[in-house]
Amino acid sequence: MANRYGDTTKLGGDEEGRRLLDGNTSGYGASLTQPATNVYSMQHQSQPFGMSNMAVGTESITKSYSVHGDGSLSYLTPLQLGRHELYEMIPFTAVFGMQKKEKNISKAFASYAADLQAFEDDQKLFAQTNQHLSAAELNSRKSHTSLLLLDELDMDSVLITTPLIIAVLVSGMSQFLVGFNTGVMNSSSSVVFVGHSTFAWSVAVAAFCLGGPFGAIIAGSIVDKRGRRGALAINAYTFLIGGLIQTFAVNMVCITLGRLVIGFASGFSTVLVPIYLGELAPPTLRGTLGTLTQFCLVVGILVSDLLAFPFADEQRWRILFAVTPAASIVQILCFPFLIESPRWLLARDQKSLLARHFIKQLRGLRHDHEVETEVSHFISASNVQCCDKADKVLVNMMKDKNLRRLLLCALYLQMAQQLSGINAVFYYSSMFFEGLIDNPLVGTSIVGAVNCLATYVALLLMEKSNRRTLILWSAGGMLVSSVALVLCLLGYFNKMLSLCFVIGYVSFFEIGLGPIPWLIVAEMFEAKYVATAMSASCQLNWACNFIVGLCFPYLQEKLGAYSFVPFAAVLLITMVFVIVWLPETKGTTPEELRVEIVRSLSSMFALSDDSTNDDYASSGGNLDVEWRRAMNDLRRQEEEDMMRGTFNYGFQPIEQKEADEQHSVITPDVSDWKNRITGGLGI
Numbered sequence: 001m002a003n004r005y006g007d008t009t010k011l012g013g014d015e016e017g018r019r020l021l022d023g024n025t026s027g028y029g030a031s032l033t034q035p036a037t038n039v040y041s042m043q044h045q046s047q048p049f050g051m052s053n054m055a056v057g058t059e060s061i062t063k064s065y066s067v068h069g070d071g072s073l074s075y076l077t078p079l080q081l082g083r084h085e086l087y088e089m090i091p092f093t094a095v096f097g098m099q100k101k102e103k104n105i106s107k108a109f110a111s112y113a114a115d116l117q118a119f120e121d122d123q124k125l126f127a128q129t130n131q132h133l134s135a136a137e138l139n140s141r142k143s144h145t146s147l148l149l150l151d152e153l154d155m156d157s158v159l160i161t162t163p164l165i166i167a168v169l170v171s172g173m174s175q176f177l178v179g180f181n182t183g184v185m186n187s188s189s190s191v192v193f194v195g196h197s198t199f200a201w202s203v204a205v206a207a208f209c210l211g212g213p214f215g216a217i218i219a220g221s222i223v224d225k226r227g228r229r230g231a232l233a234i235n236a237y238t239f240l241i242g243g244l245i246q247t248f249a250v251n252m253v254c255i256t257l258g259r260l261v262i263g264f265a266s267g268f269s270t271v272l273v274p275i276y277l278g279e280l281a282p283p284t285l286r287g288t289l290g291t292l293t294q295f296c297l298v299v300g301i302l303v304s305d306l307l308a309f310p311f312a313d314e315q316r317w318r319i320l321f322a323v324t325p326a327a328s329i330v331q332i333l334c335f336p337f338l339i340e341s342p343r344w345l346l347a348r349d350q351k352s353l354l355a356r357h358f359i360k361q362l363r364g365l366r367h368d369h370e371v372e373t374e375v376s377h378f379i380s381a382s383n384v385q386c387c388d389k390a391d392k393v394l395v396n397m398m399k400d401k402n403l404r405r406l407l408l409c410a411l412y413l414q415m416a417q418q419l420s421g422i423n424a425v426f427y428y429s430s431m432f433f434e435g436l437i438d439n440p441l442v443g444t445s446i447v448g449a450v451n452c453l454a455t456y457v458a459l460l461l462m463e464k465s466n467r468r469t470l471i472l473w474s475a476g477g478m479l480v481s482s483v484a485l486v487l488c489l490l491g492y493f494n495k496m497l498s499l500c501f502v503i504g505y506v507s508f509f510e511i512g513l514g515p516i517p518w519l520i521v522a523e524m525f526e527a528k529y530v531a532t533a534m535s536a537s538c539q540l541n542w543a544c545n546f547i548v549g550l551c552f553p554y555l556q557e558k559l560g561a562y563s564f565v566p567f568a569a570v571l572l573i574t575m576v577f578v579i580v581w582l583p584e585t586k587g588t589t590p591e592e593l594r595v596e597i598v599r600s601l602s603s604m605f606a607l608s609d610d611s612t613n614d615d616y617a618s619s620g621g622n623l624d625v626e627w628r629r630a631m632n633d634l635r636r637q638e639e640e641d642m643m644r645g646t647f648n649y650g651f652q653p654i655e656q657k658e659a660d661e662q663h664s665v666i667t668p669d670v671s672d673w674k675n676r677i678t679g680g681l682g683i
Helices: 022-033 038-043 078-089 099-129 135-157 162-183 198-247 252-280 283-306 317-321 323-337 342-348 353-363 368-385 390-399 401-419 422-433 440-464 467-489 497-510 516-524 527-562 565-580 590-605 614-619 625-644 656-666 670-678
Strands: 065-067 073-075
Touching: 078 099, 078 135, 078 283, 078 368, 099 135, 099 283, 099 440, 135 283, 162 198, 162 252, 162 283, 162 323, 162 353, 162 422, 198 252, 198 317, 198 323, 198 342, 198 422, 198 527, 252 283, 252 342, 252 527, 283 440, 317 323, 342 353, 342 368, 353 368, 368 527, 390 401, 390 527, 401 422, 401 516, 401 527, 401 565, 422 440, 422 497, 422 527, 440 467, 440 497, 467 497, 467 516, 467 527, 467 565, 516 527, 527 565
Parallel strands: none
Antiparallel strands: 065 073
């Protein structure tokens, strides 16, 4: 292997076609923003020409040609094209459970490239021996090539560099603090400023949720203006300030103010962390990092429950609250080793040397041309996923019939996630378990531990099960658990069983309504809409969280044993909604992704995008034959010049007379193929 991203020995066309031209890498990004198909493919309907079952006897492209914005040619290896597709099709967001989508895209491209390679080998053999490869040999070569390419594409998922580890630790600590402050008030309700009213405590708990949506709203603008690293610093200092106010509070008003500031930081973190890690991580690692941050959150809830055993008393409750500023200080100490997002730097200046330096560190690259190839992936994917301002995008999404339905589905699931009452358990389970079990802290800790375990189970289930099925099982299981809990509180069952029903309630939440409302946004929308949909979902989620945090103490006070009935009603409506409205979004099949990849690559290779043609579905796309002939003419001209010793490598000028003579001998009739393509428009 020549270098990490320039494997030129396993896949590709002839030796020259496989090589990476260092001087052309910077123009690769430009070619993606100015597709090569513009005039030629739009104004000329070519003869259908499949990619996986191409007609025998036709000429094959022996180089992977791509056209720059200035019309010059570039040579790309299949591995580079595969990484290009991963960058464009996977959003720059670390989302829990997105590994399946990453794997499907890799498999789809590997299959696509293997078909092209096998066809090219078959054509070479036919040209030399007038015989074709057997079906068994073709399948063997396809399988071998596909596995080789998959191994190369998966290399990113196992290559972890020090800058990425530090970024994950700092970002994960922010999500840990979100989880910790979700549960820390649960176990301390009876020991903090004893004698407080129900209203004062419920306001203090809900203040966390009130600050959340404001943090989520402001995070977007700060992240863009100050950079991801700068925004993470602001977030850490905000956690520090809120933690100090809460730790040294003199009354419930100070507790409420500290919770409000911490809530702001938590909402800020839920927007910032997925973006920051998504922009640092390679595409095949974004789902894994999203899963890791989700585990940081649920572990934070569990730690708050466990620390309550030694510290949840009237003398030491401040130590419990001091965890937040202590963790923030650790984050701040790590900032000198934290790097800025290369994507943000390149968005401000595509020639940024600092961005290239960080990319080299993040990816473990050694050579400049490897860095430039990676830069081109960042730039091209950013251009594809770029949108207008969020408010304009949101309005446009609501105007589009199909996008409107998807957006409403995503927003409803966020409402259902919170209005199902899950945070009533995490905020008030100790209060709820009083009188039901001997030590409420034990019940709360068991629920926190089951929450962590169920999160892992959810990860396994999402790899194999449909999204709609998981949500239906989740909502149905929570509905049964809540009804059983009500019956238990009414005395129909032993009250000790209430702990089992709460555990079941939390477990069913984690396999469906917990992670899928976030994952489904990344799966339903094109990459360019994901950020806007995520932002709207996040704000609505925090708003509904605030309603539950504020109202549940009053529901328990007024409804008593029936306090979970409103949540059961929401779950029943959710099941009906999912059955009637929600589309299935489980990772698109490799076959469907293959067609999408062919469409995407058509902008680089001048592939005909005639999806209405009957041959399109079976072949995976149509090649523009005239464009192929033109490319081969140019290749032949270069090879003839090289053999004659007259090729201009840029070291010295070629005499005009000699160049004219050579031009008259070997140059194809360019005007002829141009006229055939453009219809005589003189372009």
